[in-house]
Amino acid sequence: MPSYTAPLRDMRFVYHELIDGDSLQELPAYAEATPDTVDAVLEEAGKLCRDVLQPLNRGGDEEGCTYENGVVRTPAGFKEAYAAFVEGGWPSLAADPDYGGQGLPHLLNTLVEELICSANLSFGTYPGLTHGAYRALHAHASQELKDRYLPKLAEGTWTGTMCLTEPHCGTDLGLVRTKAETNDDGSYAISGTKIYISCGEHDLAENIVHLVLARLPGAPAGTKGISLFVVPKFLPNEDGTPGVRNGVSCGGIEHKMGLNASATCVMNFEGATGWLVGESNKGMRQMFTMMNLARLAVGIQGIGLSEASYQGAVQYAHDRKQGRGLNGPRYPDRKADPIVVHPDVRRMLLTMRAYTEGMRALGAWVAREADIADAHPDADRRQQGDDLVALMTPVVKALFTDLGYDVTNLGVQIHGGSGYVRETGMEQFVRDCRIAQIYEGANGIQGLDLVGRKMPAHTGRSLRRFFHPVANFLAEHQDNKELAPFVQPLSKGFGRLQTVTGWLAQKGLSDPEEAGAAATDYLRLIGLVALGYMWARTAQVALAHTGDDGDGFYAAKLATARFFMQKLLPQTGALVSQIMSGKDALMDVPESAFALSA
Incomplete structure (x- = not known):
């Protein structure tokens, strides 16, 4: 089973040196986020993940959650680990101090989330969904609902879910049938069935707060007629303690490919008491607050599993002795050389490292802009941050999870046959990562969101929030000879992106199928340029x-950057060809061609 060491050196580099996270403490909301505080939080989070969460990861996968008579139990050790998590104050890290939170930046919380995902992703889904529910209520609920639910969610004694999908509808939420009928006291009776509800029922917390999409009587058809309701498992008493059981129950849990210690539930609402969040028939807009945060968080899951897989692969590549170096023995005193000397193993390791560290940097930049959007005193700067986050949300979700799956598969490949058996723990990373490409909007949907909504929004304003920093960087350093091995490949990739963006904007206006056919490739293209x-x-x-690199950290960064520019960024050339070949190879195939032959 692979061990785990929190990559604190790289996280400190990203936070303090690369994206200037320390400047966030200049904002009144984040005045407490001093460099010493940030480092102390990361250090303690690393210890929690190493000593408490990671040792439960394989056992939780093997045992899974159990369901009996509506009761869901998490694997051995999870309840105690969650109690330690709550006692340490981790759920409140980025929550509003007005509701018991610590008020630290989303950027710092994102790095902590990565550590948790590396150590035990199944565990991480429980507080992850809770934070999303907290953010949605914080943004849209009445003051009464905020006062009732936010302190409990912030401290983690209550957890949260989001209930969207129904047996007959997933992405197309306009088909939602769950209904809400008005009660005499101003509450609502919620009835319907939701499926694939992560952490919908469990034994970790004293109450579970469901955010549910439902329809009011006479509501407009489609997504315009959906409202959002808060429906607790136990109705709160006046003193804030859980009261009588509400009309919501778990009808079963799914038996899945991965994330076995995270309960994925069928939830039945049978006249359950709920309260309207915000305005009626505005539920989609309100739920998108939670969904967009969840999409960014799912992207971070891709980083976390990539890091865990990379650590296991590096350890194995040094330990496993097989063959000799192609130019002769590297260790002639041994019977064989470690496989780390072989070019193809190095190709895989460097691919894993370049993608993982690149994603960490990009994800942190987006998280920093989210903090700017939340807390900067200047409205224009807040808008700039919000625009970049909006543009990059589908990129972070889809690119990071696609690459996470690629990286975890490489981790198995480096292990050879040992990676394919359960004992090494490498195959679990692949299984756990696979769902990340599907939930919170399948990755193909993210591509459509990018080209159909984010790219043309506000006449391309969001796109400019990314294009302008890249263009400015290239202009500033075009004559820097030291940076030329990095600036020139980036310039080529960026030029390709600009060309394709113009072509796609023109084609997509006249034929939406052209945009749809290019969406996934375009998302990968912009993602690779962003990593570059x-x-x-x-x-x-x-x-x-270069003159003060005692541990070789910066030399390794330069080597990995060079590998990315020479071996990975050139994929942009093939993507341009794929995109500009148009839709015909896809759409000219008759539907009958997909029929199964006898």
Whole structure:
């Protein structure tokens, strides 16, 4: 079973040196986020993940959750671990101090989330969903609902879910049938069935708060007629303690490919008492607050599993002795060389490292802009941050999870046959990562969101929030000879992205199928260029430390940046060809061609 060491050195580099996270403490809301505080939080989170969460990961996968007569029990050790998690104050890290939170930046919380995902992703889903529910209520609920639910969610004694999917509808939420009928006291009776509800029932917390999409009588058809309701498992007493059981129950749990210690539930609402969140028939807009946060969080899951898989692969590549170096023995005193000397193993390890560290940097930049959007005193700067987060949300969700699946598969490949058996723990990362490409909007949907909504929004304003920083960086460093190995490849990739963006904007206006056919490839293209931008900035910082690099950290950064530019970023050329070939190869195939032959 692979061990886990929190990548604190790289996280500190990203936070303090690469994206200037320390500047967030200049904002009144984040005045407490001093460098010492940030480092102390990361250090303690690393210890929690190493000593408490990671040792439960394989056992939780093997045992899974159990369901009996409507009761769901988590695997051995999870309840105690969650109690320690709550006692340590981790659920409140990025919550509002007005409701018992610590008020620290989303950026710091994102790095902590990555640590949790690396150590035990199944465990991480419980507080992860809770934070999303907290954010949705914080943004849209009445003051009465905020006062009732936010302190409990912030402290973690109550957990949260979001209940969207129904047996007949997933992405197309306009088909939702769950209904809400008005009660005499102003509450609502919620009736319907929701499926695939992560953490819908469990034994970790004293109450579970469900955010439920439902229809009011006479509501408009489609998504315009959906409202959002808060429906607790136990109705709160006046003193805030859980009271009588509400009319919501678990009808079963799914038996899944991965994330076995995270309960995925069928939830039945039978006249359950709920309260309207915000305005009626505005539920989709309100739920998107939670969904967009969840999409960013799912992207972070891709990073966390990539890091865990990379650590296991590096350890194995040093330990496993097989064959000799192609130019002769590297260790002639041994019967064989470690496989880390072989070019193809190095290709895989460097691919894993370049993607993982690049995603960490890009994800942190987006998280920093989310903090700017939340707390900057200048309205224009808040808008800039919000625009970048909106643009990058589908990219972070889809790119990071696609790459996470690729990276975890490489971890298995490096282990060879040992990676395919359960004892090494590597195959669990692949199974756990696979769902991340599906839930919170399948990755194909993310591509459609990017090209159909985010790219044309506000006449391309969101897109400019990314294009302008890249263009400015390239212009500033075009004559820098030291940076040329990084600036020139980025410039080529960026030029390709600009060309394709113009082509796609023109084609997509006249034929939406052209945009749909290009969506997934375009998302990968913009994602690779964004990673290239982060690696070029990383190289810039690393070059400034060539004289004080005692542990070789910055030299390793430069080597990985060079690998990314030479071996991974050139994929942009093939993506341009794929996109600009148009839709015909997809859409000219008759539907009858997909029929099964006898």
